[in-house]
Amino acid sequence: MLEPTEELLRMSRKYHAPMTFFVDCGYLLRLNEQKEKFASVRKEYDAVSHQMENIVKSGSEVQLHIHPHWEDSFYDGNEWKMNVTRYKLADFSKSDAAEIIRSYKHILEEISGQSVNAYRAGGWCMQPFTHIAEALKDNGIEIESSVFKGGYFQTDLYSYDFRNCPEGTRWRFSDDPCIENKNGQFIELPISNYMLSPLFFWELFLLGRLNPDDHKPIGNGKPVPSPGMRKKQLTQWNNHFVSGEGYFVTQLPKAIRNNAGNDLNILGHPKACTRFSLKYLDTFLSKYKGKHDFKIVSSVIGE
Numbered sequence: 001m002l003e004p005t006e007e008l009l010r011m012s013r014k015y016h017a018p019m020t021f022f023v024d025c026g027y028l029l030r031l032n033e034q035k036e037k038f039a040s041v042r043k044e045y046d047a048v049s050h051q052m053e054n055i056v057k058s059g060s061e062v063q064l065h066i067h068p069h070w071e072d073s074f075y076d077g078n079e080w081k082m083n084v085t086r087y088k089l090a091d092f093s094k095s096d097a098a099e100i101i102r103s104y105k106h107i108l109e110e111i112s113g114q115s116v117n118a119y120r121a122g123g124w125c126m127q128p129f130t131h132i133a134e135a136l137k138d139n140g141i142e143i144e145s146s147v148f149k150g151g152y153f154q155t156d157l158y159s160y161d162f163r164n165c166p167e168g169t170r171w172r173f174s175d176d177p178c179i180e181n182k183n184g185q186f187i188e189l190p191i192s193n194y195m196l197s198p199l200f201f202w203e204l205f206l207l208g209r210l211n212p213d214d215h216k217p218i219g220n221g222k223p224v225p226s227p228g229m230r231k232k233q234l235t236q237w238n239n240h241f242v243s244g245e246g247y248f249v250t251q252l253p254k255a256i257r258n259n260a261g262n263d264l265n266i267l268g269h270p271k272a273c274t275r276f277s278l279k280y281l282d283t284f285l286s287k288y289k290g291k292h293d294f295k296i297v298s299s300v301i302g303e
Helices: 002-014 025-034 039-057 068-072 094-112 133-138 198-210 229-235 246-258 275-288
Strands: 020-024 061-066 118-121 152-154 159-161 171-173 186-188 193-196 238-241
Touching (some): 002 039, 020 039, 020 118, 025 061, 025 068, 025 094, 039 094, 061 094, 068 094, 094 133, 133 186, 193 246, 198 229, 246 275
Antiparallel strands (some): 193 238
């Protein structure tokens, strides 16, 4: 992820478009624990730490992203052995989940030197929110940004249901991000969404096979299984989050038109960036700089 993240950071500086990087903090903890034992892990830890420091210095920010399966994963001297049996915080006891939140936030602030006040759940798995609400509040988290309107997925491993969330580009809530409470202690900053046709996904998959150098992800990570997802994408209209990665970047101008006058919250995983998406995003930022304000997530506090 270092290479595409560095390219995104270059664009951020070039076009004065600050970005928020939600950092997988379980990964940081594992690196920190293993860095004295393995030279390769030390090198990786130093590279990631240096990049995070540069993110903050450049005017962008880092925020809390939690994939708690790192609690059950380890480095064996050659590779990371991943265990995703416990993929979401709800798979842990309430006290263990609270300790994960505390320790993950602590190492993120320790490395970056920046205060952390926003959270995004790994795999969108932030339900039931009551399981983590108290711990987030106790650790100074004010912003939650995992919801995308209409999002829904259910498997034994992970699930989320945002079909009944409020309208709008932000709202306050207390115990459930899908229920607005004007006096709530948290701000929900939902990821923007749109509908994509099956034709888009057919084109996406064909490009990946015909021109993999441009359209295959740069990162070498593997997503957790999503049974039935590909069939659904190729056979019916799909509600999808607005994305800055892969071929999805081609839909950004349309997303701006559809959200005229409203905030647009764009999500992208650096590991899922492609050569094509990075080139397109550079052109996109060049075209829209000066026409729109680019903001970091934490800027919504006090607005």
